[in-house]
Amino acid sequence: MSYALAVVADAAERLPAAQALADKLQLPCLGCLDPVEVSESAYVLQRGERLQLCATGRKAPGPVCVDFVGGALAHRRRYGGGKGQQVAKAVGLRGGFYPRVVDATAGLGRDAFVLASLGCEVHMLERNPVVRALLRDGLERLQRASLEDTELAAIAMRLTLEEREVSAGEWLAEQAAESVPVVYLDPMFPERGKSARVKKEMAAFHQLVGGDEDADALLEPAFAACYYRTVVKRPRLAPFLADKKPTLSLEGKSGRFDIYTKHGVPG
Template sequence: MASQLDIPCLDCRNPAGIDDRPYVLLCGNQLQLQATGRKAPGPVTVDFVGGALAHRRKYGGGKGQQIAKAVGIRSGFYPRVVDATAGLGRDAFVLASLGCDVMMLERNRVVRALLADGLRRLGEAAETDRELAEIASRLHLCETDISAVDWLAQQAAESLPVVYLDPMFPERGKSAKVKKEMAAFHQLVGGDEDADALLEPAFAACYYRTVVKRPRLAPLLAGKKPSLSLEGKSGRFDIYTKHGIPH
């Protein structure tokens, strides 16, 4: 794995005793991204089976969720979605659990390895859980280093029903405080400084709409005004529509 990801293999060292690297990958029953040092917070992993995503799958509000409205889900219509900035795959899993077929793009090799490990464990759990099996069949990972901008630019015009974008927004000020356990992830990924370049190829490739998830007070992606926005307490969905959703 170290060879595949082009990172050094540190063998069996305790992350608490490492001070020359900010984070490490721990291999075991599940792949974990762990910050180093004595007071480091807990690890980051992709868990599509339990934890917060299991709770949201069961009690999250179904088609009434803003993300469902944003991508255009309605009874009998579950568009295919390309999540071009998958990250830890949480929104992609929610969309798959709601009935959409979702392709995840993630350019960071380490994050992509975390996603692949999460999908592996989802597949194992799906062997004895019909609901998870249906979700697993709709959730896919693009195994390539190509950037989302280049991948989208290679797609035929209007060939993707919905493109979903959630670029990492550079955190500033007090609102910049991220959950401690996510510190290593943010340090690894950083802010998507080239995020503005995503909108044009995404909109060219989509048929129905491109959806951009942003912090509530963040500027518009690429400065482009959306067709409409859905705003929540801490975030919003900017929706750039092309063709109408079928009724």
């Protein structure tokens, strides 16, 4: 039998955790297997020291995981430009003003972590249960690392994940009008076949998760819920979300931030 996705463990002692995850996600558990040896499924969630989404087979690209402690995000936390980063400018962060942000399409949590590391409280929403499992695992490892690192401890306190299985549109519609300082949207944009800049492992991730085809429907409830602004991250040449022109845009080499303002942020 073949499956789109299954769960494996990297060692016998992690098999109970792998089985529990499989039960929660209603996926088959294939036991202790290396992803390169799996033939029943195109992708597996591997339960190891970290939870990883892996393509299977011997020529598969590398795994995808959420790492808030090391790797690229650790480098960006130390050397990424601080409050001068475009994402910080887009949400209105400045000295003495650190708005609470709801990242309604959190994905792998990279921008959410950057904003939390700069001082914002960030609540992440992610409707895809597999991606949410990766986020939860990343947060748990961040919290363990924070026990020995005061800087990480402060970030961990500011970064939370919505545990309910709820779509961003539903969650935003539940909020009182103008109750969220900043709503941040970074909907998954369908990849173009010519996009050489997308790493192979991320291309595999996009293939499994798919694009947010209902992204246009998020702008209205996001803007209703926000107090200061709604920020939409887009590829540089992508159309405006819901074809609605923003108040202003911050453009970079490959992407841009479209900003829909409501009330002005403190000067």
